[in-house]
Amino acid sequence: MEFLIIILIIVAVLVIPNIKIVPQAKAYVIERVGSYFQTWSNGLHIKIPFLDRVANQVTLKEIVKDFDPQPVITKDNVTMQIDTVVYFQITDPKLYTYGVENPINAIENLTATTLRNIIGELELDETLTSRDLINSKMRSILDEATDPWGIKVNRVEVKNIIPPRDIQEAMEKQMRAERERRESILKAEGEKKSAILIAEGEKESAILRAEAKKESDIKEAEGKATALLKIKTAEAEGIRILKEAAPDQKIIAMKSLEALKELGQGQATKIIVPSNLQNIATLTTTVKEMLKDEKK
Numbered sequence: 660m661e662f663l664i665i666i667l668i669i670v671a672v673l674v675i676p677n678i679k680i681v682p683q684a685k686a687y688v689i690e691r692v693g694s695y696f697q698t699w700s701n702g703l704h705i706k707i708p709f710l711d712r713v714a715n716q717v718t719l720k721e722i723v724k725d726f727d728p729q730p731v732i733t734k735d736n737v738t739m740q741i742d743t744v745v746y747f748q749i750t751d752p753k754l755y756t757y758g759v760e761n762p763i764n765a766i767e768n769l770t771a772t773t774l775r776n777i778i779g780e781l782e783l784d785e786t787l788t789s790r791d792l793i794n795s796k797m798r799s800i801l802d803e804a805t806d807p808w809g810i811k812v813n814r815v816e817v818k819n820i821i822p823p824r825d826i827q828e829a830m831e832k833q834m835r836a837e838r839e840r841r842e843s844i845l846k847a848e849g850e851k852k853s854a855i856l857i858a859e860g861e862k863e864s865a866i867l868r869a870e871a872k873k874e875s876d877i878k879e880a881e882g883k884a885t886a887l888l889k890i891k892t893a894e895a896e897g898i899r900i901l902k903e904a905a906p907d908q909k910i911i912a913m914k915s916l917e918a919l920k921e922l923g924q925g926q927a928t929k930i931i932v933p934s935n936l937q938n939i940a941t942l943t944t945t946v947k948e949m950l951k952d953e954k955k
Contacts, residue, residue: 679704679713686752688715698752717752721813724763728821729771731778733786740821741778743770745801746814754809762808766801770815773800783822790817 680703681687687699691711706712728742745766749755759765777796778786786793794815802812822830 673708674705677706677708677711679706684719686717686719686749687713688717688752688756690714695753695757715752715756717749717755719749719752721746721748724766725818726767726770728819729774731775733778733781733783735782737783737826738823739778739783739786739826740819741774742818743774743797744816744818745770745812746816747801747805747810747812749809750811751809754807756809758808762810765808766805766810769801769804770797773797773804783826787820787822790820793817 679687679699681699681701683701685701687704689696689699689706689711691707695714696711723744723746725744726742728740730738731741732738747766755762774793774797777793781789781793794817797815798812801815805812
């Protein structure tokens with residue numbers, strides 16, 4: 660009975676602590692007698708007491724590290740502070756464990772030196788407008804450099820670019836001047852468009868007035884032409900009727916005297932005398948005979 664109890668104690672002390680359960684997205688690096696033995700993935704595992712040990716517990720999730728701002732100097736000798744964010748993932752737990760001492764610190768230093776090299780080739784304006792270029796270059800360099808450490812760099816982002824205070828003030832003045840220039844341009848364009856619209860309105864108004872006057876003159880001329888046509892038509896109709904009536908010489912003589920009488924009573928200062936004056940006496944005699952015939 661005592662022997663059984665001793666066996667149970669030995670099992671409890673030696674076996675149970677050596678039963679390991681590796682959770683999801685984790686990996687255990689196992690050493691046997693001080694040398695690398697194997698890598699355990701998620702699941703149930705048992706290690707040999709006194710011979711095996713867990714050298715490192717590695718997460719396989721993507722890791723995000725926000726590094727402190729680093730002083731960098733641009734090509735035109737402007738010192739600024741830039742901080743970066745690195746997204747990386749451990750792809751080989753063995754290389755991550757044995758490849759480099761303190762991998763996170765190594766990545767931070769590598770990021771700082773790489774950033775200084777890239778910014779040193781750019782001027783201030785290029786640095787402020789080339790975030791994508793800086794990100795892509797850093798990702799490519801860091802990914803290649805960390806590959807022997809079992810690390811895959813997925814993305815690198817420049818978080819903040821902080822120029823010196825005097826540079827910031829100069830940039831603010833420049834931006835203010837640019838905004839004022841744009842405002843002046845927009846105002847001038849607005850005034851130009853307004854003047855164009857006013858001129859086009861006056862032009863269209865003048866055209867409409869001219870067209871209205873033209874149509875009025877046409878209507879007036881058409882009215883005069885119609886009236887004159889009606890007058891001439893009436894005169895022609897009178898002549899036709901008179902011609903159809905076939906007046907004799909006595910009627911013609913009477914109408915001639917009436918016309919001369921009206922001419923004498925008019926306001927005209929000129930009198931046109933017919934060329935056949937020799938017929939006046941004959942005309943007078945004819946009229947007298949007409950009057951006598953009327954009395955009889």
